[in-house]
Amino acid sequence: MTHTITVLPSNDTFPIETDETILDAALRANVILPYGCKDGACGSCKSKVISGMVKHSEDSTALSDEEIDHNIALLCHTTVESDVTIEARVIGAGAYPVKKLPTRIISMKRATEAGDIMLVELQLPANDSFEYRGGQYIDFILRDGTRRSYSMACAPRLTDKKLELHIRHMPGGVFTDQLFSSMKERDILRLEGPLGTFFFNEVTGAPCVFIASGTGFAPIKAIIEEMQSKYLVRPIHFYWGVRRPHDLYLHELAEEWARTIPNFKYMPVISDALPEDNWQGRTGMVHEAVLADFADLSEHNIYACGAPLMVRAAHEAFTTTRGLPETAFYSDAFLSAADKVKK
Known part of the structure; x- marks a missing residue:
C-alpha cells in the first residue's frame, strides 16, 4: 500500500510503500534529507514526526526511548502505516547522481x-x-x-x-x-x-569547529580541501582525537594547514598516551577539549566525524551545555561491519 510523506517546513512530498523506510523512499524520490550510516547508529537522520502512524525498528542504537516518547524517529529505520508528516531539513534535490x-x-x-x-x-x-x-x-x-x-x-x-x-x-x-x-x-x-549528506554548508558564514576521531580525519580533509578550492574563508578550529601520537597519521599536513590557512587552528588530542610517547600536548577525549575551549557554541557550526560514541557525546554536550542549535551540528559516524553485527 502506498502512503504519502510530507516534509515541513519545505512542504516537499513523496510516496512511500509500507515495507520501505522513510529515508529510502525520500532518496528514491530524489528528496535529500540528512543521513549518514543508514544503519540506525549515527543519528544523522533523526527527525520529528508531526502526525501519522510510524513503526520504529528495534535494532537501532541511536534512538532512546525518551526520544521515541517525544515523537523523534530515525528515518533510516522507520516505516509507516499511514500518511505521515515529519519535520526535517531538506538538503535539496540530489545535485550529484549516485x-x-x-x-x-x-x-x-x-x-x-x-x-x-x-x-x-x-x-x-x-x-x-x-x-x-x-x-x-x-x-x-x-x-x-x-x-x-x-x-x-x-x-x-x-x-x-x-x-x-x-x-x-x-x-x-x-x-x-x-x-x-x-x-x-x-x-x-x-x-x-x-x-551521505555530510558536507560543508556554504550558505552560512559561521565559524567552524571540525572534530575527528581516528580516520574521521578523511572526510574533514576533503571538506577543508574543497573549501580551499572554492576560496571559502571561515574561522576554523580543528580537533583531531587519537589514542597515541603515532596515530596522527597526517599530522604534518594538519600543521601545514595551521601555518598557511588564515584563521585556522589545529589541536591534536591524545587519549591514551604512554610515558615513552613524551606527549606534551592536549590529552583526554576530543569533544571534552572543545568543551574546555568554548563556553558558547551558539554561533558556530560543528562538523564531527568518527566513532559513533564520540559523535553522540559531542552532539549531546554541545547542544545541551553550549547552546549549539540542532541545525548547526553536522556529523558522520563511522560504523564497521562488526559494529553492525553487535547491534
Missing part, C-alpha cells in the same frame, strides 16, 4: 607506525563523470553483494579523476583483511556513490 562504477587501485601506502591505516588512491573511468561533495562517502560492492563504506579523503579532482581513501584494518573484516594482505595495485573494485 552511480555504480569500476575503479582501479593506483597506490596503497601504510600510513602509521602500527601499519593499521592504508592510504589508498583509486583511478576512476576516464569516460564517466563522478561528482561529489567533500565529506561524502562511497560503498565498495563486494562479490557477494555486501558493502563496505569509506569516506573520500580528497576534494573532487575532476582533472585526474582520482579518489583518495583512508582505511583502517579491522582484523577479521572481509574487505580490510584482503586489502592489507592480498590486494595489490591495478586490482579492479566496484563502487557506488556519492552517498
